[in-house]
Amino acid sequence: MAPSPSPIATFVPVAPDSHFSIHNLPYGVFSSRSDATPRPGVAIGEQVLDLRAIAAAGLFTGPLLRDSDCFHQTSLNRFMAMGRAAWKETRGTVQKLLSADEPALRDNTDLRKKAFFPLNEVKMELPAVIGDYTDFFSSKHHALNCGKIFRGVDALQDNWLHVPIAYHGRSSSIVTSGHPITRPCGQVAPAAGSSSPAFKPSSLLDFELEMAMFVGPGNELGTQIPVESAYDHIFGLVLMNDWSARDIQRWEAIPLGPFLGKSFATTISPWIVTLEALEPFICNPPAQDPPPLPYLKEPQGKSYDIALEVTIKPDGDPKGSTICRSNFKHLYWTLGQQLAHHTVNGCNLRPGDLLASGTISGPEQGSLGCLLEQSWGGREQVALENGGSRKFLEDGDEVVISGHCKGDGYLVGFGTCSGKLEPPRCSC
Missing domain, CATH: 2.30.30.230 (Fumarylacetoacetase, N-terminal domain)
Structure with missing residues (x-):
């Protein structure tokens, strides 16, 4: 971690626990x-x-x-x-x-x-006109857990340790914090005893704890952004909730990956925290074994010590239950590697493009970044502080993601990224 900056006094009142100190300025x-x-x-x-x-x-x-x-x-x-x-x-x-x-x-x-x-x-x-949106899959803990849940295999896919996996998302449905989220409808796998899929509201709606980077200067079509200069192309970071309809996603994802199970909504926090503000909180990323290919090998890999929390607030419960405490530093693939890989084939990025991290899960149960992992695919209940429980989200639930770095007497925070789930609008 880099040394903390010297304290700066401001004439604007700033509480010690404010996310928006003069050391931040998002x-x-x-x-x-x-x-x-x-x-x-x-x-x-x-x-x-x-x-x-x-x-x-x-x-x-x-x-x-x-x-x-x-x-x-x-x-x-x-x-x-x-x-x-x-x-x-x-x-x-x-x-x-x-x-x-x-x-x-x-x-x-x-x-x-x-x-x-x-x-x-x-x-x-929304802080930018988002032309394109890509979502990575950069947490090793999340990838391993998904393999166990969906495939019953305690191993990563053969390519995962060599390449930052991602899919192209839908930028038109990205909303800022506080925007209501409508439960999506879609096609799901046939029920037991049936040979036909069903069209219905998703019953397995989930959140995903993520962060995302906004691209600054892009690159021309046909050129690459080298990993050693990738950070000069990153404007800053936001919190993100990649809302996921797991039943729709599971039925449609093979062979081409996520589609309607993801594209109905994505929520980001409204304040972009710059890399300059995050410099005092640089830390080492997880060790990468095997070593990545040369175009992904950073001169000095870096991550950021950003504490993250997820709270579920059921309708009528203003306090809610904090069900996840994770950290950005758990991500296996770094921001620089994600951006360099995105352009290695000559793909052109543009100012305002959004590149998300994928679910940020840690090694412990309390650091798992989605209900899919916490409920182990819906097999277990996740306890709430009000005495209730969840396997997946219910209508009226508000999901609140927050994140901050702690300096010497100040915070560099992201505020919150929230969305409240509303009933479906389809007639099924």
């Missing part, structure tokens, strides 16, 4: 009651700093941002495309403007009224 896109136009912002404590207002006031004076209109857009795509030098310049400027000893924003009462909005009064939008 990016998002929001709208407000006074202005319904989506625009980029930064979270600080319980406030959102409007970057459009800061840009209009001429406070971005660095050479890369002085003449840019990236903060006058309704998404972060243009800013993402500018690359790491522009991201670092922005972060440095915002950190300085928010510091306690900088008067430019602190003492400008009119600008502060225009630039700050209470976090609980804004509407968070």
